[in-house]
Amino acid sequence: MKHVIRQIACVAAALAVAAPAAAGVNVTYQAPEQFADLGHYEWQRQEVLRELSDHFKKLAAQLPPGQTLNVEVLDIDLAGRQRPVRWSIYDIRVINGGADWPHMKLRYSITQDGQVLKSGEEVVQNMMYTNRLNRYFTGDTLRYEKQMLDDWFKEKLAVR
Template structure:
């Protein structure tokens, strides 16, 4: 009995040290460019939520990042088709990805950083991308990775 109580206490103490990333979407039905039908829109927003959930591994223990997505304009343009699903076409012109977000980074209840950001990547097709061609959000994830690494957990320069 005491071993299980000790294990529970250790688990509770370590849970406080975990990093956490939470994301909310503010009026997603009004976003500039997400799929029109609700099933595809929900899938896209879930893909974004799943992506943000992976960022907690990059945060130092005990830090919490809260992100509110205010608008999304995905890479490319959506072209409606008469038969079936719409198709997204990317030409590398003025169709780059853009996300408007508000964020707060906290540790032990204190705000370390916060801001309102308009993130975009005009050169989204001219850069090496670590996400697969089959990932529908590869350009947005790459853009968010760069923003996260630069603004949330900047790398300390080697001395």
């Protein structure tokens, strides 16, 4: 048993040394209570912001070691339109593929050792969100927004 534990400890130590340092991320939301479309209830808004923050962390993990992604979200309009349902505490988000595409206004920068490598402010949007394949599951409530952010990150920030 001691031999197995020692082997596991050695492998874990080797992986810790060999693994590159994870890139950092700082995500802030400027006045989220004023965002265009984030849900009607506070718990819905908090859930959306938590999921988006987690997704930005996944994107930042693609950056080279030592780089930090800083994102300030200025506005969010989720895909579709939210419709209240009388018999449920959950609202229904109706996706019709018309003028209800997802978009976010972001201010961003990538920094390394105190130096700004890249920065900007832009509206990220996906007007064709229902007309293309999406790698996220149908049950993912932010599948269109995540795909939109993936495309933005790959086009604007990813290392080539």
